[in-house]
Amino acid sequence: MTARLRHRWTDIRDAVHARVLNGTYRAGDKLPRDEDLAAELGCSRSTMQRAMQDLSDSGLLERRRRGGTHVRADPVTRARLDIPIVRREVEGIGAVYGYRLRHRAYRNAPREVLNRLRLEAPRKLLRVEALHLADGAPYIAEDRWVCPETVPGILDLDLSEQSANEWLVRNTPYSRCDLAVTALQADAPAASALHCAPGAALLAIDRTTWIDAAPITTVRSICRPGYRLLTSI
Amino acid sequence: MTARLRHRWTDIRDAVHARVLNGTYRAGDKLPRDEDLAAELGCSRSTMQRAMQDLSDSGLLERRRRGGTHVRADPVTRARLDIPIVRREVEGIGAVYGYRLRHRAYRNAPREVLNRLRLEAPRKLLRVEALHLADGAPYIAEDRWVCPETVPGILDLDLSEQSANEWLVRNTPYSRCDLAVTALQADAPAASALHCAPGAALLAIDRTTWIDAAPITTVRSICRPGYRLLTSI
């Protein structure tokens, strides 16, 4: 049998991708319609559709009804960012995970926190400051505010044993999540929490989640010096 | 007609998602097989398959052949990060884009740069330092190394007019891209380029691209103070 087996849609995708890489189709060019390309590469339109859809999702192509498929003129670097539970991340680098609750209070949230949660009226929220450790050393310091109205069980939970990070992620799926990554200089509390010099540059990840319109939690995770946020395509 | 039109696969996806949100299916739970759920929600298995595939891609569910579909016990926050051409980004915030070439040289690359490009042997590379401006103020300073072997035209290009960022992104599609985000303290050159205080915390985005195994370029983009990298799901 020299005849090829059926083409897998990933092969078709890679074949089209290769044509963009090798210059057969250049930035801005229009590709043949799915049906013709499918005939040319020996697959069905459904398979081509899947391949094209994937290339369109990944930012290489642009597709418009009736307009056809074009190589994006302004390509974007589109990466997938996976942020696991901190415990998993620490274990993933081969370190022993540790956790320490530093502060817990039920009190009025500052304006800035209400903004992040898109709340108008002043409100009492649960504030939790905690430290994640890798092999005993500070790894990530998190400063979290939780809405007890959305997460009823949280006020009765013993957060000295399990982290709010873990409990929330396991028990409270969200429908919407905002993420922001910034660099900030370590202030005195951050420096003491992370055992670094005041003024050190630290990566901060702000995450806010909602279930429908109801805010769940907003957290600023400040990572130890040298932390790298990685993705690969 | 009270009968519904055909269900769109996104509706089916959202219906299943809603069941996870409202606790019908909890973390770790096994879902009914596609066929049964499809019957229950009134769609075909293909539609259910699409919906499930999407939920699996987004990190909410885990699917295994024969094993069935489960709600992920360790959910991940999975975000999509789009990094456009700097010009587009600046224009996107409503500012006037500007560009300035600061330095250009063809010389031996330091060890660290070769590592990023996964090159073993010493090699001469094109180094380009440039500044992207928003409304005349420094926005992103990039320190780039390009492989002329992979990108033949680059040595003859006048980089004082158009940025290497733009030219490369438009003319050199890549098959692989590594991304890393870190925080660093402004050293003297960075501070002078970005008009900020030495020691300020800055966000750095390192990007390295290859076409197959051939390295294209590696670039460190240092963003102005206060820069936020955003995603939303």
Place this chain on the structure above:
DNA sequence: TCGCATAATATGTAGCTACTTATTCTGTCA
């Protein structure tokens, strides 16, 4: 009861048809 071959099963993939929808082209009429 242990090990292994085999069966059962749920998802993954390919291909087909039929229809929908967004967009662009075109031709006609004022």
Place this chain on the structure above:
DNA sequence: TGACAGAATAAGTAGCTACATATTATGCGA
């Protein structure tokens, strides 16, 4: 020439069948 209705087009979606594949369950023999 310009506006607009309608035709044409290419991708999007839904549903079907058939088969592939990975993994778990089962049952039989030693």
